Amino acid sequence: MTTAATALPLLGLRITAGPVELRGMTDDLLGPVADLAIKGVHDPDYMPFFVPWSTAPAEEMPKNMAQFHWGQRASFSVEKWGMDLAVFFDGQLVGSQGFSTRDFLITRVGETGSWLGREFHGRGIGTAMWKVICAFIFDHLDAKLITSSAYTDNPSSLGVSRKCGYRENGVSMRNRMGKPATLRMLILEPGDLVRYEHELIVEGLPEFRRSIGLDA
Numbered sequence: 001m002t003t004a005a006t007a008l009p010l011l012g013l014r015i016t017a018g019p020v021e022l023r024g025m026t027d028d029l030l031g032p033v034a035d036l037a038i039k040g041v042h043d044p045d046y047m048p049f050f051v052p053w054s055t056a057p058a059e060e061m062p063k064n065m066a067q068f069h070w071g072q073r074a075s076f077s078v079e080k081w082g083m084d085l086a087v088f089f090d091g092q093l094v095g096s097q098g099f100s101t102r103d104f105l106i107t108r109v110g111e112t113g114s115w116l117g118r119e120f121h122g123r124g125i126g127t128a129m130w131k132v133i134c135a136f137i138f139d140h141l142d143a144k145l146i147t148s149s150a151y152t153d154n155p156s157s158l159g160v161s162r163k164c165g166y167r168e169n170g171v172s173m174r175n176r177m178g179k180p181a182t183l184r185m186l187i188l189e190p191g192d193l194v195r196y197e198h199e200l201i202v203e204g205l206p207e208f209r210r211s212i213g214l215d216a
């Protein structure tokens with residue numbers, strides 16, 4: 001039967017590793033993920049993201065969240081694509097794990113980013129989901145390098161990167177809410193990935209690989 005995942009295989013992607021499950025952000029998840037963000041993603045006085053989406057008023061969050069994901073679907077192409085997967089831990093929705101890239105067929109490089117509902121911070125879930133996405137990108141999508149970045153005053157994000165095996169790769173400056181902020185650049189090569197203790201099981205892989213131009 002033809003479904004939304006036929007049109008966009010990202011929606012049918014499901015990566016499981018022990019208690020971690022990463023799933024295409026289907027429409028039924030957009031409300032629950034907005035509810036999670038409304039409850040808080042970080043300290044209200046601190047902004048870890050380049051786009052300050054997480055501090056939008058509660059009444060605007062469902063529309064903002066849905067439009068972001070619908071926009072990502074609408075603009076998905078071989079040349080430029082992003083996946084912001086829903087993250088479940090022990091069956092509970094806890095946040096989102098992202099990867100975005102341009103010209104992946106040529107560069108084999110892309111950037112990771114993620115967030116968890118505040119109540120789920122500091123339990124090792126961020127490290128676990130990041131190890132899972134990196135193993136997926138290297139082992140199943142044939143990437144050669146993964147980049148990331150975090151403000152130098154974001155210890156949890158830098159802690160996750162360090163625990164996954166990313167190396168520091170210089171700094172950059174950003175305008176963060178009108179003030180200068182130092183960004184630490186990070187890179188991860190396949191041989192440096194600290195692997196998660198559980199094997200990955202992937203559903204929807206052949207379709208997803210074809211949708212990003214692999215196996216054409």
Ligand SMILES: CC(C)(COP(=O)(O)OP(=O)(O)OC[C@H]1O[C@@H](n2cnc3c(N)ncnc32)[C@H](O)[C@@H]1OP(=O)(O)O)[C@@H](O)C(=O)NCCC(=O)NCCS
Nearest residue numbers: 048114115116121122123124125126127155156157159160
């Ligand atoms: C970044 C984020 C995904 C990390 O997930 P997490 O589950 O909280 O992180 P973990 O529990 O796996 O912690 C990883 C390491 O970070 C370090 N760490 C975590 N919180 C820390 C803190 N407040 N201060 C110092 N170090 C910290 C620890 O070294 C920890 O390693 P340990 O388990 O050996 O102690 C999560 O905190 C989050 O969603 N933050 C808000 C959004 C954000 O910053 N996203 C990233 C944007 S670049």
